[in-house]
Amino acid sequence: ITLDENVENIRASVAHIVAQGREALFDAEHFFDGYKANPEYALTCLHAAYEAGARWIVLCDTNGGALPSEVGKITEAVIAFGIPGTHVGIHTHNDTEMAVATTLAAVDAGARQIQGTLNGLGERCGNANLTALIPTLLLKEPYASSYETGVTLEALEGMTRISRMLDEILNRVPLKQSAYVGSSAFAHKAGLHASAILKNPTTYEHIDPGLVGNRRVIPMSNQAGQSNLRRRLAEAGIEVPDKDPALARILDRIKAREAEGYSYDTAQASFELLARDELGMLPEFFEVKRYRVTVERRKNKYNKMISHSEAVVVVKVDGDKKLSVSESMDELGNDRGPVNALSKALAKDLGRYQDLIDDMRLVDFKVRITQGGTEAVTRVIIDSEDGQGRRWATVGVSANIIDASFEALLDAVRWKLVRDAAWA
Template identity: 75%
Template sequence: MTERLYLYDTTLRDGQQTHGVQFSTGEKVRIAGVLDQLGLDYVEGGWPGANPTDSEFFETAPTMRPTLTAFGMTKRAGRSAQNDEVLAAVLNAGTPAVCLVGKTHDFHVSTALGISLEENTENIRQSVAHVVAEGREALFDAEHFFDGWKANRAYALEAVRAAHEAGARWIVLCDTNGGTLPHEVGAIVADVIAAGIPSERLGIHTHDDTGNAVANTLAAVDAGARQIQGTLNGLGERCGNANLTTLIPTLLLKEPYRSAFETGVTMEALAGLSRASRLLDDILNRVPLKQAPYVGGAAFAHKAGLHASAILKDPSTYEHVDPALVGNVRIVPMSNQAGQSNLRRRLAEAGLEVAPGAAALPAILDRVKAREAEGYAYDTAQASFELLARAELGQLPRYFEVERYRVISERRRNARGEVVVESEAVVTVQLPDGSKRTSFFKNEHAQEMQDAGPVNALWQALKSDLGPHSEVVEDMHLVDFKVRITNGGTEAVTRVIIDSSDATGRRWATVGVSANIVDASFEALLDAVTWKLVRDLGTVGAAA
C-alpha cells in the first residue's frame, strides 16, 4: 500500500529571495499557472504586507487546484495574536492555508528576539491556535530546527509540540542555514516522530548550502516526513532550496519512492517538467543550467564515442531514465571525441540518413576535428554542426551570400549630457537570382542602453532585406549570446555562441570563431539564419 507525499512549492516566496530575482505580480501569476499544471499540493504565494508585489498577488490571486498559502510569522511579544497587525495582514489575504515561521533554536530566541524561551513557546501556541480558530489550515515552519535540536533538543521539541498541540496541520522542520547533513536529518526526523509528532503531520524544508538539499529531503522522507517543501530550479536564498525539478522525478521514477509513495503529479504532468523549468528561466531571463538533473540540456547528452555506440543499441546502457518521461531529449553532440556512432545518431536526429561506412562520415569527422582545433565547439552548437554536415554531404542550400558588411559603434554624450551608445550596420547580400540587396540599420534609441550593440545592428540590417526570405526570419529572436576567449595574448581567438528561437518554440545554437569578436558574432548569426531557412524552406528559394 502506497503512502501519500504532499508537495509544497515556495518558489514565489522563498525563491524570490534568490540574489538578483524580483518577481513582478504578472510573473508570479504566470509561475503559479505552471505550478498548477504540474499538480503540486500547495503553492506559497508570498508574505502579504511585506511588500507591494506580494500584497497585490494575493488581491488578484488566480484560481488554482493547489492550496494557495500565505506566509508570515508568529505574533510578536507583548501583544495578543488577535491584535498583531503583521499576523492580521497574513490572515487578511484570505488564503485557505497559512504558514507561520517561528523560532525553535534557543540561541535565536534569546539573541534575535530577546525574549524568554517560555514566552516564545507561548507565541507559537497562540499564533497557530488563532489561525485555526479563523478556519484556516495552519502550517508551522520550525526555523533553524536542526541547529536548535543539536543545541538544545528539549527546547526544539517543546516548540514544535506547542504548534502541534495548537492544531497545526503540518509541522515543517527547517534546515534554515543549510548546514545539516543527510545522516543527521534522518536521525533527527526519526527522533521528532518518536517524541510524539505524527509522521503524517511532518514536513521538511531544506537549503542547499552543502549541496545536500535534495539528499536531505529524501533522508527526511525515509525517516517519515510526508510533506516536501522546495522550489522550481532550486531557487532560494544563498545557495537555494531543495530543487523540486530534481525531487519530483526522483519520487515518481526511482525506487523505493516510486513503489512506496504517490503524489499529486501524474506521469502526463511529469512530461511537462522540462518545459516548466525552462519557462521559469525565460521569465527570469536566465540561461538554463545545462547540467541540471533530469531537465538540463546536457542531462541526456552523450559525447564519448563509446557511449554513443552503446546508446544506439540500448539507451539504458548510459541513461538511468527515459528522457521523454520528463519532457527532455537525448542529445549526441559532435566534438573531437566523437566517433561514427555519435555522428550517425546526430545526423539521424537532423533528418540526415547516412549509411554505415559511407565515405562522407570520416570526411565530416575530419572537418569537425579540424574546426575544433581552430576554436569551434560543436557540442554546444548543434545547428552549426548540422550545417557543416550538410555542406560535406552536398545538401546545404544556398539562400544568399554576404558580399560585405560594415558596422560602426559610437559612444558619446548628447546635448543633455547623457551617455549615448549608437551602432549602425550595413550589409550587402546576393540572392540566388543574382540580385544584390544592401540594408542599413541604426540604433535610434541607444540611450536606453538596450539592444544598442553592433551585433544587434548587424542582425537588424541582415534580416531587413533577404528578399523572399525576410518573411521567414521575422519570428526569429536572438535569446542568448556567449563569448569565450580560446587563446590568450596576441594570438587570442574569440568564440561566440548564439542561441536563437522562433515562434514555434524551437531553440538552436550556432557558433562563430574569429580574432575579431564582431566577425565571430556575425558568423554565428549567419549560421542561425541559414539553419532557420533550412528547417522552414528546405530547398525552396535556394540556388540550384
C-alpha cells in the same frame, strides 16, 4: 520574552488561525539548528503548534547547513515525539549543495510535505530544487511505488520546458549541468561513451531523457566515428547509408575546421549545417552582400558618457537586395552591444522567410580566445531559442570578434530556416 511565553505565542497564533476556519501551517524557521542547540525546547515548540491545530509542522533548515543523516534522525525524533509524519513537512536550503538529499532524507524518515522551488530559486544558494525532486519521486525507487505525488508521468514530460520557461521569464541562462532538465544532462562525448549509448542507453543514462522532456545529445568532433556520425545525422532527420563516402568527407571537414579553432562539441546546429552542405542538402535561402557595425562613445543630454551600437546588414533574397539598420538599445535606453545590433539587423527583413524567424532570440553568448598573442583566433558560441522552446547552439571563428559573432548568428538563422521552411 521567556521561552514559555514564546511557546504560548505559538499556541495562541495557530489557535487563532484555526478559529478563522483556515488551514494553519507552522514553518519552524531554524528548526534543525535550534534542535541541535536545545532538542527538548525545539520539540516543545512544534508540539504546541500541533496541539493548537496546525495542519502542517514544517521543519526548516534555514541556514542550509544540515547534513542528510542529521535531518533523517531529527525528523524521526519529531515523529516519535507525537507529531505524525502525515503532518510533517520539510523545507531545506542548498548552502551545502544537499537540499535535495536532505529533503529525501526527511521523506525517508516519514515527512509527507515537501517545500521547494522551481530550478532551486531562492536566497543565497537557493532552495530544494523541484525539477530534481519531482522526477526522483516519480521515477526512482522506493519512491515511485510508495508515494502518490499528484503529478502524472504525462505531466512530467513538460518538466524541462517549464524549467526553461522560468529561466526565460527571469532572463537567466539555463544551467546546462542541471540534473534531469539541463541541456548537458544527457550529453555524451563521441567515442566510447557514445558507442555504448548506441548499444544500450542505460550504460550512461540513469533514465530515458524523454521522460522529463529532455533529449540525448552526442556532440560531434574530430574524434567521432562514422557510426556516431550517422546516428547524429539521423536525429537531425538526415538518413545517410552506411559506408557512404560523404561520411568520411564530413569527418574530414570537421577535423579541418577544428584545426582552425572551431568546436562542434557544443555547437550542434553548426555541425548539422556543415553536414547538410557536404551532402548537398543546404539551400541558399539568402545571401549576405555586406554588413557594417559602428560603436560610438558619446555624452547624452544628461552629460553622461554612453555607448551606442548600430548595425547595417544587406542581404539578397529571391533576387532582391534588402538593407536593414538596427540600433542596440533596450527599453530603458541602454546599449546592448554590437552583436545585439547585428542580430536585430540580420533578422529584420528576410522577405518571405521573415515569419519563420520572428520568434527567434539570442539567449547566450560565449567568447573564447583559442590562440594567444597577436595571432589570436576568437571563437564565439551563440545559443538561440524560438517560440517552440527549441534551443540550438552555433559557432563562428575569426580573428575579428564581430566577424566570428556574425558567422554564428548566420548559422543560427539558417538552422532555423532549414528546420521550419518548406523548401524541399
